Amino acid sequence: MSTETLQKSTEQRQPKPKWLRVKLPTGKKYTELRGLVDKYNLNTICTSGSCPNMGECWGEGTATFMILGNICTRSCGFCGVKTGRPESVDWDEPEKVARSIKIMNIKHAVITSVDRDDLKDMGTIIWSETVKAIRRMNPNTTLETLIPDFQGSEKHLDRMIDVAPEVISHNIETVRRLTRQVRIQAKYDRSLGVLKYLKENGQRRTKSGIMLGLGETREEVIQTLHDLKEHKVDVVTIGQYLQPSKRHLPVQNFVTPEQFTEFREIGLDLGFRHVESSALVRSSYHAHKHIH
Template sequence: MVTVLDNVTATPRVRHPEKAHRPDQEVMRKPDWIRVKAPTSKGYLETREIVKSNKLVTVCEEAGCPNIGECWDKKHATFMIMGEICTRACAFCNVATGVPMPLDPEEPASVAKAVGEMGLKHVVITSVDRDDLKDGGAEHFAEVIRAIRRATPETTIEILTPDFLRKNGALEVVVEAKPDVFNHNLETVPSNYLTVRPGARYFHSLRLLQRVKELDPTIFTKSGIMVGLGEERNEVLQLMDDLRSADVDFITIGQYLQPTRKHHPIKKFVTPDEFKSYETVAYTKGFLMVSSSPLTRSSHHAGDDFARLRAAREAKLAAAAARA
């Protein structure tokens, strides 16, 4: 068991207590196509200072994202709200598990301030799972969205939410705040859930995404998965069909990277050609946007992707009008 000191609150936290009991798994050597350089640029350092000065948490750091150098150099960051301690212990995730701290009432204003300082045209907000809260943190999500709207009304907002499992009415609170993009990741195919995402339910997550469209059809919906966890190709294709049945607009597919020997092992490094094949198939199934590559992550290139997503919807509507 490894105890880590939170550099913001100075509160002891335990990183992955459940994972500490899992046997060490061999970490496969990364192929050349998935290697990235260590971040050292001026833009990266400036972004890090803005994040730290506002006492904010980013999933870029907590999840050990391989794209942090590229994104932070461009002043792009994904803010992780409601603390840095998650109430779940998914086998793939590098975020700490334990008992979370109370919500910070100043956090919405702090996030909005950082968005302004970084001059973000598009921002991504995610969070840890907060199963300890009655609404799963839904109202806090809504407060962050509203704070950003007040501070920088031209900024488009993408949220990557937990599943709000067994939190009646939580989704409605978040949707009412009108994010531009609602993202909730399925993470993997159903057959892997017991070992990879044991605290979640595949069809509940699907229903969550479908319900967003029922509540507000103008909101773009998005979901992502990791491959290399032992899934079969036909399972990935079925998952695509499931997402389209839920009217999801955008799918992201990226390579799973094992954070430590205590995490779920990598079963396979999927080749760039295989990722390209998934992209081709996903477009034929009707997704407005597809991002599929070894280093694809939910919020990688999110701003550029949002512009393309909006353009794709406009083109689809124009084509439908022309046929009418």
């Protein structure tokens, strides 16, 4: 299916099924963290991305922070982050993120970033310094780094391996056939190669995520799970794609809870350590469990 066909079918947008209703976040811990985020103007992808699992994750002491600005050099068809010319690097950012984690008393932090293909180091120096600052200021906080592909550069991937986060993740996002439309400047095999390199050279727990509902077939999802397993991935998250705006790729179908359960069982049978699979699952859902 071409991008043009996908975009044309936007007009026939389907209503969201009942299993996609999001519960409003509540609870003492959530209220506490919400207050801190507002008071100190802290930047979390949980709030800026309006994540449906924010209440649950914050209640468990997990939060996700995005570094290197909020403008991406890539223009993926699924992603709500702005595309364009990014701002200059904020060299104080590692300390700011580490301080935010300390203020919020986060037990497990997930760090992610936009793609910075405009930078010679692709942002990996800031990435490395951020992990070091978090370790220094929050010695008991565990870490997951959800990284871009850094164009597959081993030199840049080595920077991430050297700082040794408990979990290192990179999302494949979709099946091979749809990669060109969904992740315009990315490559399916390059992402698989990145995951394998991280595992073989870093000996860290590796993780990847897939979105469903973009027109992939059941067989393609199963093949993607096989591909991830063959490339030594430990943890997989599978969730429903939701269109961020009219400019983005439309939802082709809503995957049923039964289908998500089936994919979870297939993944576990393949030998993944953890498989999170349901409509509202996002990359950092239950992230604190994936270190064990």
